[in-house]
Amino acid sequence: MEWHDLSIGLFDFQLHAAGHDRHLTVFSPEGRLYQVEYAFKAVNAPGLTALALKGKDTACIAIQKKVPDKLLDPAYVTNLHSLSKNIGSVMVGPAADGRSLVMQARYMAAEFEYEKGYPIPVHHLTYKVANYHQFYTQVAWQRPYAVVTILIAFDDEAGPQVYKTDPAGFFAGFKATAAGVKEREAMNWLSTRLEKNEADSMDKDTTIQTAIEGLQSVMGVDFKANELEVAFVSKDDTAFRKLTEPEIDAHLTAIAEKD
Numbered sequence: 370m371e372w373h374d375l376s377i378g379l380f381d382f383q384l385h386a387a388g389h390d391r392h393l394t395v396f397s398p399e400g401r402l403y404q405v406e407y408a409f410k411a412v413n414a415p416g417l418t419a420l421a422l423k424g425k426d427t428a429c430i431a432i433q434k435k436v437p438d439k440l441l442d443p444a445y446v447t448n449l450h451s452l453s454k455n456i457g458s459v460m461v462g463p464a465a466d467g468r469s470l471v472m473q474a475r476y477m478a479a480e481f482e483y484e485k486g487y488p489i490p491v492h493h494l495t496y497k498v499a500n501y502h503q504f505y506t507q508v509a510w511q512r513p514y515a516v517v518t519i520l521i522a523f524d525d526e527a528g529p530q531v532y533k534t535d536p537a538g539f540f541a542g543f544k545a546t547a548a549g550v551k552e553r554e555a556m557n558w559l560s561t562r563l564e565k566n567e568a569d570s571m572d573k574d575t576t577i578q579t580a581i582e583g584l585q586s587v588m589g590v591d592f593k594a595n596e597l598e599v600a601f602v603s604k605d606d607t608a609f610r611k612l613t614e615p616e617i618d619a620h621l622t623a624i625a626e627k628d
Contacts, residue, residue: 402506404506404513405513405536405537407515408512408513408515408536409515409537411463411515412461412462412517412536412549413549414462414463414515415462415463415464416435416549416550417435417448417461417549417550418433418461418547418548418549418550418551418552418584419432419433419448419459419461419519419547420432420545420546420555420559420580420583420584420587421459421521421531421533421545421546421547421580422544422545422546422559422563422580422583423528423530423531423544423576424569424570424571424575424576424579425528425571425572425576426523426528426572426573426605427523427571427572427573427576427577427601428522428531428576428601428602429579429580429599429601430449430457430458430459430600430601431577431580431581431583431584431597432448432459432461432549432584432597432598432599433584433588433592433597434596435596443595447598448460448464448598449598449600449611450467451609452474452475452494453475453478453479453482453488453489453494455491455522455523455607456478456488456489456491456494456521457521457522457602457609458474458518458519458520458521459519459548459600460517461516461518461519462515463515466516469514470518473501474494474497474518477497477498477501478494481494490522490524491522491530492530492532492542494520495532495533496540498534498540499534499538500538501514502534502538503537503538506536506537506538513536513537514536515536516536517534517536517548519532519533519548521600521602521609522602529603531544531546533546533548544563545559547559547587551587551588555584555587558583558587562579573601574623577599577612577620578624581597581599581621584597591625593621594617595614598611599611599616600612
C-alpha cells in the first residue's frame, strides 16, 4: 500500500470517527447533512405553529403568541414582520435567528427597489432568501439559520401569494401551508379543509377565520385574542397589516357563533 492511499484511508477514518455532524460541509455516507437536520429540529424549539393560506383576494397568516416571561412587554414579542410595504412574513424558529433573517430580507428588498426603481416581487424575495439559506449549508464558518419563513403578498396580476422557504434553501409557492411543531397536523387539516378548491371562493373574513380555526383545531385550544397573532394582505388593502386584539376577538366570536 502506497503512502498516498494510506493517508487517504487515515483521513477517512478520522473524519468518520469525529462524526459527520461536526463538519457542516461534509455529506455522511447516506448523503445527509446533519447540521441542516439539526437546524430543522431547532425550528420547533420555541414550540410554535404557524398557518398561512390564500383565498379569493386575501392571503393570511396566523401564529400562536407566547410571552415567555411575565416581565416582558408583550408588544415586543412577535413573529410577524413586514419585509417591505406590501410583503409580510412569519418567522418560525429561535427569535434571534428570525430577527437576523428579517434584517437581511429587508436589506434585500430595499436594495432591489433602489436598483430597479420598483418594489421587489414576493417570489423574487423568497428566491433570494432561499439562496441565502442554502449558502450557509455549504460553508464551515457559519451555521444554517434555524428558521422557516412564510411570506405573503398581493400581486395585481396573480392575486394573493403565499411562499415558504426553509433552512435547507428549498422554496415554493403554496395555496396553504404551515410551519412549526405541529406542521404535519396543520398540513393535513389544510388538505382536508381545502381539498375541494374552497379557497378560491373565500372572501377576506372567511380566509382569516379559516386560518384561525385551523390553528385552534390543530393545537386543540380555544385561543384568546392575546394568544394569537394574525396578519393579512388583500386586494383592497395590499399593505401588510397585523390585526389588533379587538379585531382578532371579533373573528374569534364569529367562529364560536358559527360552531
